[in-house]
Amino acid sequence: MVDNEAVSEFAPESALSLLLLGRDADPDSERGVECPGALPPASDPGLAQRAAAAKAALGDSVFILGHHYQRDEVIAFADVTGDSFKLAQQAAAHPEAKYVVFCGVHFMAESADILTSAEQSVILPDLAAGCSMADMANLSQVEQCWADLDSAGVAELTIPVTYMNSTAAIKAFTGRHGGTVCTSSNAERSLAWAFEHGQKVLFLPDQHLGRNTAVRELGMRLEDCVVYNPHRPQGGLSAKQLQDARMILWQGHCSVHGRFTADNVRAVRERIPGITVIVHPECRYEVVDLADVVGSTEKIIATIEAAPAGSSWAIGTELNLVKRLALAHPDKHITYLDASVCFCSTMNRIDLPHLTWTLESLLAGNEVNVISVDADTAHWAKIALDRMLALPGLVQASD
């Protein structure tokens, strides 16, 4: 039986308030720029037809990647959907595509550029689509942190591990200092590898994924983890705290997954007795601790697809994905973990007007919004990525 109350939470109108995001320049965004040329109005009823016509005319020269958190109007044009790592791999697997249009956020397009050939252009339909988590760790801050570790006498004992959701510059820093990249599903393996090569880990930029993995998967104590605040002298930590810690967590978080609280879990269990709570490991420790199932977006999707009809699920991840899962599985009771909705606002900057503008610009011979990582950064970032790929028994997934 369909839970009309639950499904109604995902009615299409719920997305309308975000349709205006990314329309023009955003002076508050670190990457905000106005698109050159005329961005078609969202009110144009022929937008979907225009995008379809441009895509058809471009043929195999264009390959469109759609992250799971993208809007339905964008996902409708994706040649493949997935998490960030799967999409970067897919881009590399289609060398015939001169243009890879990445409907996701900036760091994802950077990874795709690193993994694709020099003949391919990776394009982000709206350059204002950054990731608030990735932007919580910039290179100068991380270099200062490393200098602080050096002053405390622990830098040479420390292996940096950076989450896929980080800028190319941070991945390159990690590669230069003997570290690796990780995803949300291989973080345990990556951390185990790092502890085989050092005594401590500097985990960037998501403190929650780092803490959840260290404590829940590797059996550390919460006290083994300290949080380095880049806005305070020496991260707000004494030399002794840095020397005693095993996990030095960067003070970064996902603005979507970090919103979920332990009270959300308790409230949904009270509202819907017997419900199963599934959350992403970017959620806070206390949320993950109370949940029944923890996993990447790919794991969440697979779990819901395999769930029996009539089962009830509260999902703690981005709303576009939860909404699509609810609509795709009307035989299951699916609800959002939080009572108030939350999209990833930067993901939502990619919309049909920007996608249409991108495709029509390419058709007219204008390569717009190309994401290009400089050769030195790409070289070291790829070393960090390759270390991850060389880990045995990997299952890759990110957010």
Ligand code: SF4
């Ligand atoms: S959901 Fe979180 S980690 Fe993913 S792009 Fe949005 S802010 Fe970044």
